[in-house]
Amino acid sequence: MAHKILVASTNPGKLKELREMLAGDIEWVGLSDFPNVPEVKEDGKTFAENARKKALGYAKATGLWTLADDSGLVVDALGGQPGVKSARFSGDKEAERGLLDHKNMAKVLNLLEGVPKDKRTARFVCCLCLAGPEKVLIETQGELEGIINEQQAGENGFGYDPVLFLPKLNKTVAQLTNTEKNAISHRGNAIRKFKPLIKNLLGNA
Secondary structure, eight states: OOEEEEESOOOHHHHHHHHHHTOSSEEEEEGGGOTTSOOOOOOOSSHHHHHHHHHHHHHHHHSSEEEEEEEEEEEGGGTTOBGGGGGGTTOOSSSOHHHHHHHHHHHHHHHTTTOOGGGOEEEEEEEEEEEOSSSEEEEEEEEEEEEEOSSOOOSSSOTTGGGEEETTTTEEGGGSOHHHHHHHOHHHHHHHHHHHHHHHHHHHO
16 A cells, blocks of 8 residues: 655645656645645754754654755855745745845845855755654755856756756756756755655565
8 A cells, every 4th residue: 555645845846756766656745735734934054953843843743754855055165055945045035936036136136246165165955854743853965066157147947956966977956857857866865865764664564
């Protein structure tokens, strides 16, 4: 019998990505299947703390094992900002997604104006947490290292993809195909670490 696991997201793209990358005897459901469950506040100081909080909170509310993630951009020259505030770095809470991404990137580029290339190191970080109602079951973290480009480049992806430049590939993340991105992305790396652990967990469940 398939094990039902809740993904703490209403994003259908994230559900699809997990189904593809974590194929197996699992029935994935999303938060849209539980419209009456109250939202868990993401007020942790780290990505790991937020992922843990969401996974435990929604697992307690639904009784299901819950997989949550928190991710964002960490820029060394900005002392780790935008970090856990990546999604709302510009302070604009009302803008639609595309415009908000643009404003967030513009703020990062503005803050880094005049900073030399070798000091513009940054990375995408993704923390995954699977929890039951009582305890954390699995935690993994994935990263993707790069440098902040001086301007946006590329049409693919979302968030800060157009400004994170990957020197080895000589492209920004937004200039990669979906297949290329999934092979190296922070979320992909976290999921690849997660895969054998959940397989083992379900084998012993």
